[in-house]
Amino acid sequence: MAFLFSPSSSLCRTSHLVRQTSLTAVLFVLSTLSVHAAGAHSNEEANSESYGDIFANVDEQTKVKGKAVYDGVCGQCHNAGLNRAPQFYLLNYMTPESILRAMTDGVMKDNAAHLAYEDKVAVAEYLSSRKLGSSAEVSPTLMCTGEAAAFDRNEPPRVMNWGLDPNNAHFVSSDLAGIDRSNVGSLKLKWSLAFPNAVRARSQPTFAAGAAFVGSHDGTVYALDRETGCARWTFSASAEVRNGIVIQDWTAGDTDADPLLFFGDLIGHQYAVHALTGRLAWKKKMEDHHATTLTGATTVIGDKIYVPVSSLEEGSATDAAYDCCTFRGSLVAMKAADGAEIWRTYFTEKPTKQGVTDAGATRFGPSGVPVWSTPAVDRKRNQFYVTTGDNYSSPATGTSDSIIAVDIDTGNINWVFQAREDDAWNASCDRLATSNCPEEDGPDHDYGAGAVLVKTNKGNEVVVAGDKAGLAVGVDPDTGKLLWKNKVGRGGVVAGIHFGIAATNGHAIIPVSDVPDGREYDEPARPGIYALDADTGEFIWKAPSRQDICNGRAACHPGYQAAVTVTPELIFAGSNDGYVRVYDAANGKVLWERDTAVEVETVNGDKASGGSIGGGAAPVVIDGLLFVNSGYGFAGKMPGNAMLVYEVTR
Numbered sequence: 001m002a003f004l005f006s007p008s009s010s011l012c013r014t015s016h017l018v019r020q021t022s023l024t025a026v027l028f029v030l031s032t033l034s035v036h037a038a039g040a041h042s043n044e045e046a047n048s049e050s051y052g053d054i055f056a057n058v059d060e061q062t063k064v065k066g067k068a069v070y071d072g073v074c075g076q077c078h079n080a081g082l083n084r085a086p087q088f089y090l091l092n093y094m095t096p097e098s099i100l101r102a103m104t105d106g107v108m109k110d111n112a113a114h115l116a117y118e119d120k121v122a123v124a125e126y127l128s129s130r131k132l133g134s135s136a137e138v139s140p141t142l143m144c145t146g147e148a149a150a151f152d153r154n155e156p157p158r159v160m161n162w163g164l165d166p167n168n169a170h171f172v173s174s175d176l177a178g179i180d181r182s183n184v185g186s187l188k189l190k191w192s193l194a195f196p197n198a199v200r201a202r203s204q205p206t207f208a209a210g211a212a213f214v215g216s217h218d219g220t221v222y223a224l225d226r227e228t229g230c231a232r233w234t235f236s237a238s239a240e241v242r243n244g245i246v247i248q249d250w251t252a253g254d255t256d257a258d259p260l261l262f263f264g265d266l267i268g269h270q271y272a273v274h275a276l277t278g279r280l281a282w283k284k285k286m287e288d289h290h291a292t293t294l295t296g297a298t299t300v301i302g303d304k305i306y307v308p309v310s311s312l313e314e315g316s317a318t319d320a321a322y323d324c325c326t327f328r329g330s331l332v333a334m335k336a337a338d339g340a341e342i343w344r345t346y347f348t349e350k351p352t353k354q355g356v357t358d359a360g361a362t363r364f365g366p367s368g369v370p371v372w373s374t375p376a377v378d379r380k381r382n383q384f385y386v387t388t389g390d391n392y393s394s395p396a397t398g399t400s401d402s403i404i405a406v407d408i409d410t411g412n413i414n415w416v417f418q419a420r421e422d423d424a425w426n427a428s429c430d431r432l433a434t435s436n437c438p439e440e441d442g443p444d445h446d447y448g449a450g451a452v453l454v455k456t457n458k459g460n461e462v463v464v465a466g467d468k469a470g471l472a473v474g475v476d477p478d479t480g481k482l483l484w485k486n487k488v489g490r491g492g493v494v495a496g497i498h499f500g501i502a503a504t505n506g507h508a509i510i511p512v513s514d515v516p517d518g519r520e521y522d523e524p525a526r527p528g529i530y531a532l533d534a535d536t537g538e539f540i541w542k543a544p545s546r547q548d549i550c551n552g553r554a555a556c557h558p559g560y561q562a563a564v565t566v567t568p569e570l571i572f573a574g575s576n577d578g579y580v581r582v583y584d585a586a587n588g589k590v591l592w593e594r595d596t597a598v599e600v601e602t603v604n605g606d607k608a609s610g611g612s613i614g615g616g617a618a619p620v621v622i623d624g625l626l627f628v629n630s631g632y633g634f635a636g637k638m639p640g641n642a643m644l645v646y647e648v649t650r
Contacts, residue, residue, distance in 0.1 A: 058125045066126025069119045073112075088127075095218045096132045097197040098239055099124040138196040138641075139604040141222070144230035151209040151223075151232065151276045154252050156259075161374070162204060162244040162297035162616065167453040168376035168385075170502035170565045170618055177567045178624030183648045184570060184582050184592050187626060190647040191229040192600045194608035196220070198641040199633030202615030204244035204297070204563070205643075207622050208259070209276065214629070214643065215241025215263055223278060226625065229603035229645065233278030239266040244297035244374070244616055247275055248336065260336060262305055264294025270307050272339060282339045289327045291316060295372040296450070297616065299384075301408065304342065306384070307332045308371035314392055317426035317436040320359035324426060324436040325367035325392035326351045331375065331384065331406060343411035347371070347388055347399045354394065359435040368392035368424070369400045373450040373499075374616070376463070381477060382408050385463050387447030391424035394438040400424070403451055403465050403475060415480035419467060420445055444493055445469040449500045449563070453477060454534040457506035462534050464508040466497030470526070472510050474537055484537030490525045493517040494635055499616050500563025502571070504585055507540050508532045509571055511560030515636070527559025529573055529583055543588035549577045553597070555612070555638045562632075563618035572621060574613025578638055580628045594646070596630035597638055611640030624648040 058066075070078075078088060103112035103120045112120055125131055143149075158176055165171050174180050179187070195201055195216040203215035211232060212224045219237040224230065241263050250257035259275045264286070272281040286292055286309050296308035311327040328350070333342040347369040354363045368391040375384035384406045391400045398416060401423045405414040425444040429437035451465040454474075462483060466472040470489025475482055489496045489512035502509040510532060514525035528544035545558035557576040564573040570591070571583040578597030581590050596610030610630025613619075614637055617629045625647050631640020 058129055058131055062122050062125050065119070066122035066124075069115065069123050070126060073115065074123065095197045095240070096124040096128040096130060098219045099127055100132065101236065102238060138194045138602075138606050141231045141234055142229070142604050144225050144228070144232050148225040148228050148230050149232050151211060153209060153250070153254060153257050155209050156250045156252050156257075157206065157208040157247050159207065159620075159622065160249065161246050161299050161377075163374060163376060163450065163452075164565065164620070166377040166379060167503070168374065168450050169452050169454065169504070170500065170563060171504055172565060172567050172621055174567050174569060176623070177570075177621040179621050179626065179648055180567070180569050181584065181591065183650065186648050186650045187582075187592055187594075187646040188649045189600065190625065190645045192602050192608050192645065193222075193224065193229050193643040194602045194604065194606050195641045195643065199631060199639035200615070201629035201631040201641060201643060202242050202617045203263070203629065204617040205620060205627055205629075206245045206247050207620075208247050212627060213245045213247065213261055213275065215243070215245055217641075219265060221245065221261070221263065221273065223275070235273055235278045235280070237263075237265045237271060238269055241265055242615060243295055246298050246300050248300055262298040262300060262336075264298065264307065266293055268292030268294060268309075270294065270298070270334075270339065272336065284339045286332060287311075287327075287330070289313070291327055295616070296374040299375055299377060300336065301377065303336050305334050305336045306375065307334065308373065308375060308386070310370035310372040310389070313367070314426040317392065317428040318431055318433075320357070320428075320433045320435045321361055322436060323362040323364060324428070326364050327367055327370070327392065329368065329370040329388060331371060331386055331411070333411060345406055345411040345413065347404065348391070348397050351393075357435040359433070361436065363393065363436075365393040365438075366391055366395050366397045369397065372446075372448055375406070376451045376453050377408070378453050378477060381405075383414055384408060385451035385453065385465075385477070387449065387451050387465050389446035389448070390442075390444055391438070391440075392426045393436075394424050394440060396422045396424040396438075396440050401446060401467065403447070403463060403473075403480065405477070405480060417473075417475045417480040417482065419447070419471065419473060420469070443469070445491065445496070449497050452501055452503050452508065454503040454508055455506065456535040457533075458535050460535060464501065464503065464532075464534060466501050466510055468492065468494075468496040468498060470496035470512060470514065472497065472501075472508065472532060472537065474508075474534060486532060486537040486539075488512055488526070488530050488532070490514050490521055490523050492519060492521070495525070495559075498561040499614070500618060502564050502566040503534065504566040504568055504571075506534050507585070508534050509564060509566055509585075511562070511564050511573060513559040513561040513576060515557040515559055515561075515576060525559075527557070527576075529560060529564070529571065529588060531585075531588060541588040543583060543590075545575070545577070549579070553577075553638070555636055556597075557612075557637070561612075561614040563616055565618045565620055567621070572619040572626065574619050574628060574630065576612045576614065576632075576637060578611055578613065578630065580613065580619055580626075580630070580644075596628060596642065596644055597640065600642065600644065608642035609640055610642040610644060611638030
């Protein structure tokens with residue numbers, strides 16, 4: 001995958017731009033991947049997080065003006081990462097609307113107060129490489145009135161945390177799902193929502209009090225009436241909300257219940273918002289580091305929350321003058337009520353100076369080991385299972401590309417299983433100027449999918465995880481000892497097992513992406529859905545993706561990057577090709593499918609259009625409704641801005 005920008009460049013560039021004609025506005029996205037030899041990939045979308053969206057509709061005059069204002073006013077802090085200021089490449093991920101909002105009403109209001117409005121607009125359009133309003137034109141949010149606006153305190157959450165159950169299995173009972181083999185064929189579209197200013201929809205919703213809570217690309221978080229899709233309230237975060245929304249539990253009927261919602265944003269802020277009003281309770285930057293980002297969802301246990309911390313520092317390393325690298329991935333325990341920190345466990349030692357590069361920059365290490373997945377919870381053993389990414393600089397450590405057991409009460413590390421040694425990599429490794437590339441030079445095969453604690457059909461418990469190399473493993477939850485491994489997918493930089501696995505009936509359900517990434521491999525790609533026996537790792541069934549499904553559709557690929565949801569009977573999976581499918585959990589047969597990369601009418605009377613389905617947002621089911629976020633204008637996938645809600649109709 002071509003690294004698309006660097007902190008020192010003035011524009012995001014690519015040689016292939018295509019128009020996604022199914023969107024109502026002009027949306028451009030990468031249609032092909034640059035060859036590895038020309039400079040291939042970047043990690044957190046190689047770790048799914050280091051590519052920007054590419055748009056070509058900002059005029060040259062605006063670019064020049066915006067660059068001049070940014071360089072003269074903003075760059076002195078942002079380019080250096082001072083005062084936690086997100087660096088240039090991180091700002092590239094934001095929508096122009098959210099950048100402008102930060103300067104007019106948000107955290108940068110005082111700093112930008114002396115700028116004329118047109119200068120602020122120029123900066124916003126220059127940084128995001130697209131015009132204000134260039135995304136699908138969407139009417140103001142349809143706000144609820146009457147009964148639809150009321151929250152039902154008799155309905156506390158019935159699925160908890162991102163993994164839907166404590167073990168991260170993405171499992172929903174058949175009764176709660178309301179969808180089974182007998183009625184899945186009757187699913188019809190009930191309502192849809194168009195996210196404004198968005199080309200991707202990757203925040204997994206959660207459900208309580210008759211509402212669906214979900215985040216969006218432009219930073220808006222919605223409390224939506226589940227029956228109609230109108231909004232009971234909206235909340236504006238400082239940047240994109242790309243991780244799943246989670247909610248506190250309460251006792252049904254408690255008239256004083258005031259549960260909090262938790263989520264994070266692209267630039268590293270953690271939020272707590274009152275779920276029944278949308279009022280901010282607290283907001284905290286999770287790490288002083290300028291490249292901090294939050295991708296894995298918050299985990300709630302009682303009156304505490306646990307936040308996995310990731311970063312985009314690998315992008316900084318493309319600048320030969322950058323002192324690489326200093327970020328350390330961590331898991332942080334906090335008080336839910338006020339965000340007070342209880343403990344923080346880093347997964348590398350504090351970086352120290354390791355020398356000087358041939359470009360004269362200081363080399364720091366060890367670094368990296370981000371956590372861009374959501375930990376599994378094992379209450380019996382009182383530990384989390386955390387999966388980690390690679391190192392960003394040498395020396396490589398024993399905690400990268402690992403499954404790590406962390407004590408819930410203390411943050412102490414109980415054991416480490418490392419799937420792959422010596423994986424140190426950053427984005428400079430795939431550029432002509434490689435002075436910041438660590439000597440290990442990859443292969444960049446992180447764990448991005450969260451681990452799952454699976455109860456097997458023999459009554460054992462196994463921790464199952466899968467990485468971007470396409471390797472699924474089962475380890476002993478008491479010791480971390482390897483029990484089995486299975487190379488399910490070909491793997492790759494943006495391939496393999498990417499954002500989530502699931503478990504049902506003693507089987508581990510493994511989605512495989514295996515999209516082209518410009519590299520050459522000695523084995524074929526194997527995109528699809530696979531079921532493994534959790535006791536042995538052996539295949540129960542295989543459901544490879546159709547290779548002809550895209551039929552010339554731009555930026556379309558078979559395979560499954562996103563997380564999936566399961567019941568005892570069914571598997572709900574969203575694909576890179578834009579289809580949402582329901583598989584029979586017993587044999588992998590497709591029972592129902594719909595193409596989401598089409599225009600649909602929304603609750604506002606506007607048009608929404610889906611695209612590829614990616615990130616940590618699994619299709620989720622509750623009470624006969626199937627919620628699907630569709631659109632992944634990122635890393636060469638199809639853009640979109642749709643939430644689609646299907647219902648059982650008989």
